Amino acid sequence: MPVRPFHTSSVQYIFQGNGVLATWWRRCSSEMRIRGSLVLLMHVLLCLVSGAYSGRTSSYVRNEFPSDDIPLEHESLAVPNGHNAPQQVHITQGDYDGKAVIISWVTALEPTRSEVFYGEQEKHYDRKAKGRMTNYTFYDYRSGYIHHCLVDSLEYNTKYYYKIGTGDSAREFWFQTPPAIDPDAPYTFGIIGDLGQTFNSLSTLQHYVKSGGQSVLYVGDLSYADKYEDNDGGRWDSWGRLVERSTAYQPWIWNSGNHEIEYMPDLGETSTFKPYLHRYATPYLASKSNSPMWYAVRRASAHIIVLSSYSPFVKFTPQYKWLKKELKRVDREETPWLIVLMHVPMYSSNDAHYMEGESMRVAFEEWFIKYDVDLVFAGHVHAYERSHRVSNVDYKVTSGSRYPVPDESAPVYITVGDGGNTEGLASRFNDPQPDYSAFRKASYGHSTLQLKNRTHAVYQWHRNDDGKHVLADKVVFHNQLEERPCVATGPH
Ligand SMILES: *[C@@H]1O[C@H](CO)[C@@H](O)[C@H](O)[C@H]1NC(C)=O
Ligand SMILES: *[C@@H]1O[C@H](CO)[C@@H](O)[C@H](O)[C@H]1NC(C)=O
Ligand SMILES: [Fe+2]
Numbered sequence: 001m002p003v004r005p006f007h008t009s010s011v012q013y014i015f016q017g018n019g020v021l022a023t024w025w026r027r028c029s030s031e032m033r034i035r036g037s038l039v040l041l042m043h044v045l046l047c048l049v050s051g052a053y054s055g056r057t058s059s060y061v062r063n064e065f066p067s068d069d070i071p072l073e074h075e076s077l078a079v080p081n082g083h084n085a086p087q088q089v090h091i092t093q094g095d096y097d098g099k100a101v102i103i104s105w106v107t108a109l110e111p112t113r114s115e116v117f118y119g120e121q122e123k124h125y126d127r128k129a130k131g132r133m134t135n136y137t138f139y140d141y142r143s144g145y146i147h148h149c150l151v152d153s154l155e156y157n158t159k160y161y162y163k164i165g166t167g168d169s170a171r172e173f174w175f176q177t178p179p180a181i182d183p184d185a186p187y188t189f190g191i192i193g194d195l196g197q198t199f200n201s202l203s204t205l206q207h208y209v210k211s212g213g214q215s216v217l218y219v220g221d222l223s224y225a226d227k228y229e230d231n232d233g234g235r236w237d238s239w240g241r242l243v244e245r246s247t248a249y250q251p252w253i254w255n256s257g258n259h260e261i262e263y264m265p266d267l268g269e270t271s272t273f274k275p276y277l278h279r280y281a282t283p284y285l286a287s288k289s290n291s292p293m294w295y296a297v298r299r300a301s302a303h304i305i306v307l308s309s310y311s312p313f314v315k316f317t318p319q320y321k322w323l324k325k326e327l328k329r330v331d332r333e334e335t336p337w338l339i340v341l342m343h344v345p346m347y348s349s350n351d352a353h354y355m356e357g358e359s360m361r362v363a364f365e366e367w368f369i370k371y372d373v374d375l376v377f378a379g380h381v382h383a384y385e386r387s388h389r390v391s392n393v394d395y396k397v398t399s400g401s402r403y404p405v406p407d408e409s410a411p412v413y414i415t416v417g418d419g420g421n422t423e424g425l426a427s428r429f430n431d432p433q434p435d436y437s438a439f440r441k442a443s444y445g446h447s448t449l450q451l452k453n454r455t456h457a458v459y460q461w462h463r464n465d466d467g468k469h470v471l472a473d474k475v476v477f478h479n480q481l482e483e484r485p486c487v488a489t490g491p492h
Pocket of ligand 3: 259
């Protein structure tokens with residue numbers, strides 16, 4: 001087995017993980033320190049050997065599914081046949097209520113018309129939509145031609161076929177529009193985060209494709225192209241080709257994470273989110289947002305709010321003002337399910353990225369309770385965790401309990417940062433497990449949320465260790481407006 005380089009992220013994890021130890025260290029006597037240093041040394045050695053802190057445990061255990069990126073020549077990243085054929089095809093919701101999609105793709109070699117031919121019968125494309133084209137450079141990388149095309153005025157509950165490109169290079173796909181906005185409209189979402197492009201990522205995707213999910217709520221960190229020296233824009237392209245097996249056929253509701261920031265002044269790249277914003281369109285104007293980074297969509301019986309963890313959100317910022325208004329627009333008579341997406345979890349008991357979501361918790365937790373948010377999904381931490389309904393809004397720095405308390409008005413917080421990227425798993429959790437944490441495990445996977453009607457939703461977390469599918473956590477959620485506790489039937 002090849003020896004892996006010691007990633008900088010591993011070093012970060014070690015110091016982060018040992019923050020508590022450092023505090024203890026300053027407080028103890030010299031005798032204790034000598035004994036302690038042996039314990040600490042063994043602790044660090046053990047962690048290095050097991051790879052626990054490195055978040056790369058998997059690479060030592062699993063040969064078949066290492067945490068290395070899939071080689072560019074692998075078939076799962078293949079460039080489609082045909083000269084300048086459209087590649088990296090992905091669709092997302094194009095309006096507020098689900099009667100439009102934005103279809104996006106890349107032509108690598110030459111600019112072409114940003115046209116989509118579509119219709120309700122296969123091979124019979126009686127309608128045409130025109131979009132726009134963009135391209136960008138990032139340090140020494142020059143992107144292909146990125147096309148975004150809005151296809152609107154669609155019927156609900158209808159299958160549409162579409163074609164992009166011409167002649168030998170044409171490619172055909174299809175998608176299904178959601179049911180009309182209705183409190184009892186059943187709908188199944190997948191939830192995926194921190195996917196990256198390793199064989200674990202591919203396994204997560206393959207299992208998701210089989211899950212029956214109709215649309216993906218993506219919680220940020222997409223390609224991990226920024227892990228490469230000098231940033232390899234080509235890894236944005238390979239990621240687009242990897243996920244096309246799902247993204248060309250159903251909308252992924254996009255959100256960004258820290259790996260999308262790509263602020264690299266040393267490379268002369270001083271803007272933020274440049275590749276992400278060029279490549280992944282969002283329907284932000286439809287929800288009166290002034291930025292593609294935060295927005296909302298309604299789909300079937302759900303109102304979905306997408307928040308940007310790495311854009312300003314404190315009081316008086318555009319995101320803060322927008323969220324305040326958007327929460328008032330939520331109509332639970334029409335969309336009983338209120339779901340919030342963010343990248344950095346507000347409740348996580350993993351040592352990795354511990355407390356990083358605290359600033360957003362302080363900003364928004366009160367609103368989540370006031371508006372009876374059902375579920376908050378996040379990624380960032382490369383593990384799985386589900387909270388109880390808890391809140392910490394009484395804590396005011398100089399008064400109030402600083403510990404979260406059970407609160408039936410609070411959302412359930414779920415972290416699904418376990419898509420399978422090159423950084424591996426975050427396997428160290430706070431010990432003992434805090435009261436707010438209901439279930440946690442460091443394994444790769446994805447979740448599904450089946451909205452059954454206005455009162456019931458079946459939520460499941462699917463593990464895919466070693467490529468095998470295991471149902472690992474299952475909960476029936478009652479809508480927050482119903483004020484009944486959730487019933488857990490997992491873990492299995
Ligand atoms: C975009 O493409 C055009 C046409 O090939 C090219 O002239 C231009 O330099 C490109 N822009 C960027 C920012 O790469
Ligand atoms: C809602 O769905 C649940 C679970 O499928 C079912 O038990 C319940 O009877 C349904 N409620 C209504 C009002 O149809
Ligand atoms: Fe992240």
